[in-house]
Amino acid sequence: MAADFLPINDWDHIEFYVSNARQASYFYSHAFGMEIAAYAGLETGVLDRTSYLLRSGDIKFVVTAPMHAEGPISDFVRKHGDGVKDIALEVDDAAKAYHETVKRGAEGVLEPTKIEDPHGNGYIVRSTIKTYGDVVHSFIERHNYHGPFLPGFTKPARIMGPRPTFTGLQRIDHIVGNVELGKMNYWVKWYEDVMGFALSDHFDDEHIKTEYAALMSKVMQSGNGYIKFPINEPAAGKKKSQIDEYLFYNNGPGAQHIALRTDDIVATVSQMQAQGVQFLPAVTRYYTDLEDQLHELAREGRGTMGPLGQPIKGQAYVDKIPELGLLAQLGILVDGDDEGYLLQIFTRIVEDRPTLFFEVIQRQGARGFGTGTFKALFEALEREKDARVQPAALQGAVETVPAE
Numbered sequence: 001m002a003a004d005f006l007p008i009n010d011w012d013h014i015e016f017y018v019s020n021a022r023q024a025s026y027f028y029s030h031a032f033g034m035e036i037a038a039y040a041g042l043e044t045g046v047l048d049r050t051s052y053l054l055r056s057g058d059i060k061f062v063v064t065a066p067m068h069a070e071g072p073i074s075d076f077v078r079k080h081g082d083g084v085k086d087i088a089l090e091v092d093d094a095a096k097a098y099h100e101t102v103k104r105g106a107e108g109v110l111e112p113t114k115i116e117d118p119h120g121n122g123y124i125v126r127s128t129i130k131t132y133g134d135v136v137h138s139f140i141e142r143h144n145y146h147g148p149f150l151p152g153f154t155k156p157a158r159i160m161g162p163r164p165t166f167t168g169l170q171r172i173d174h175i176v177g178n179v180e181l182g183k184m185n186y187w188v189k190w191y192e193d194v195m196g197f198a199l200s201d202h203f204d205d206e207h208i209k210t211e212y213a214a215l216m217s218k219v220m221q222s223g224n225g226y227i228k229f230p231i232n233e234p235a236a237g238k239k240k241s242q243i244d245e246y247l248f249y250n251n252g253p254g255a256q257h258i259a260l261r262t263d264d265i266v267a268t269v270s271q272m273q274a275q276g277v278q279f280l281p282a283v284t285r286y287y288t289d290l291e292d293q294l295h296e297l298a299r300e301g302r303g304t305m306g307p308l309g310q311p312i313k314g315q316a317y318v319d320k321i322p323e324l325g326l327l328a329q330l331g332i333l334v335d336g337d338d339e340g341y342l343l344q345i346f347t348r349i350v351e352d353r354p355t356l357f358f359e360v361i362q363r364q365g366a367r368g369f370g371t372g373t374f375k376a377l378f379e380a381l382e383r384e385k386d387a388r389v390q391p392a393a394l395q396g397a398v399e400t401v402p403a404e
């Protein structure tokens, strides 16, 4: 068990750098059903950027656009397109978080800084370290702040269009990073050494592959289990995978997807679909295989995965199987472990570049990442990728890298 020298209370927020924050906020608000809860820009005394805070349950996204051609936000967007810049974490002591992580090898970006709110709502302490690619982790200490989000933000004067319909998205479950071939173990060790995280799950290329492409993944988790960071790298295969494609268009490592938790995935996905979010289509074969597996579990008296109800066992389970039809219709995947089951679906990519997408997940006891669903999701992403023209850089096989 790693020493908890970096106690993290929870996710604080995710900041995206985008080229047009007004339009990006409209998308997350109206498609994902998030409320625009705070704003910072020229009207609130901020000169170099415009930011909108979007909230749904405990989830906080910030979309930030640059006001000028020069500067870090413009540089990020030019290189990566719209994407995740800051995976910010809430801590009790941002100075200690910075010093403990830098001492263990983190590269500092912002030393602990007290930031006063110009609108009289107190102050925060913020510090920031680098992680993979151009992504950073900010540590936010907010017990002396009582405003709408962060210093400089105010409640928005007006909402753009009708108030969005809440879709049931409740909290961030995990955020996945894509790193280069041969770099997964480097970042696994980095999260162990620098942040005190522990390995909670891993998938190798034997589990997650198609006939042509494969990936490897390890899941790093904070001491309290609230923060989960799976790290993916491409694996050797006859063709380059979606991970290679991501790394090409993102110009290096970055956040691949953000998983958002709901208590009712059928309602959430139905509502998001109605609001224009596209999800990866289902494969009929997956549900046929799954039905066989569930029957087998039921026969063994181990049917702990109830797709739409509480975990149930034995014959009662077989009676529930018809509900799979509803999941199949929406393309929701189901998997289980010893503790329960989980339901998952991926959106299509939400950018022009084939980079970032989202996941909607419902956990009924299961805390892990099902191997069956992971494989099916990987296959679905590969099918999407195969529908896109591949530039010369993405042609050819992925060679094995020698172990370091």
Ligand SMILES: [Fe+2]
Pocket: 174, 176, 257, 259, 359
């Ligand atoms: Fe995921």
